[in-house]
Amino acid sequence: MVAKSRRALFPGTFDPITNGHLDIIRRSLSIVDELIVAVLQNSQKAALFSVAERIELIEGEVKQFSGKVLVRSFSGLLVDFAKNENCMTVIRGLRAISDYDYEAQMALMNKNLNPSIETVFLIAREENSYISSSIVKEAALLGGDISKFVPANIQKAIVRKVTAL
Ligand code: COA
Numbered sequence: 745m746v747a748k749s750r751r752a753l754f755p756g757t758f759d760p761i762t763n764g765h766l767d768i769i770r771r772s773l774s775i776v777d778e779l780i781v782a783v784l785q786n787s788q789k790a791a792l793f794s795v796a797e798r799i800e801l802i803e804g805e806v807k808q809f810s811g812k813v814l815v816r817s818f819s820g821l822l823v824d825f826a827k828n829e830n831c832m833t834v835i836r837g838l839r840a841i842s843d844y845d846y847e848a849q850m851a852l853m854n855k856n857l858n859p860s861i862e863t864v865f866l867i868a869r870e871e872n873s874y875i876s877s878s879i880v881k882e883a884a885l886l887g888g889d890i891s892k893f894v895p896a897n898i899q900k901a902i903v904r905k906v907t908a909l
Pocket of ligand 1: 755762853868877
């Protein structure tokens with residue numbers, strides 16, 4: 745019998761992708777065969793990078809995973825995007841207990857909207873447990889060294905953006 749290939753979605757804002765997101769992507773690939781990184785359009789958050797720029801930056805970073813990671817954008821409900829992609833498994837990273845309330849609320853709302861959806865949580869590695877895209881951008885804006893938190897190309901893109909502000 746041929747095993748069915750497993751796919752999952754990894755949704756987020758990714759403004760921009762950080763080492764924390766890349767760690768979740770890498771570890772997800774030990775659970776699923778293919779991962780779709782789903783970049784939310786029209787987020788409530790004010791973004792530094794456009795959706796097209798975020799996708800380009802992510803694509804540059806996920807090349808290392810030999811075609812197992814696809815990058816798409818979506819708007820509207822995550823459950824609708826998941827249904828259209830025929831992919832009802834969602835991966836989310838949990839950094840600290842403070843993430844739990846929001847993540848549980850979102851997972852339960854999604855389950856309510858479509859009972860076929862399952863959310864799988866991966867605990868962030870310790871060294872990524874305090875980083876977020878916003879805090880990395882803020883550090884860069886104030887002239888801090890962000891090389892430990894994002895890949896070199898992302899660092900360059902952030903520095904280029906914040907110096908143009
Ligand atoms: N390492 C480092 N940082 C991490 C991380 C990790 N493992 N996991 C999350 N983060 C950071 C992100 O950088 C982000 O930082 P920021 O707030 O500074 O931008 C923050 O944690 C959480 O953001 P993210 O993972 O991008 O999620 P989000 O809350 O911006 O968006 C969606 C989550 C896209 C899944 C959600 O908003 C969604 O599904 N929206 C569509 C509408 C919908 O269906 N809503 C639910 C039902 S109504």
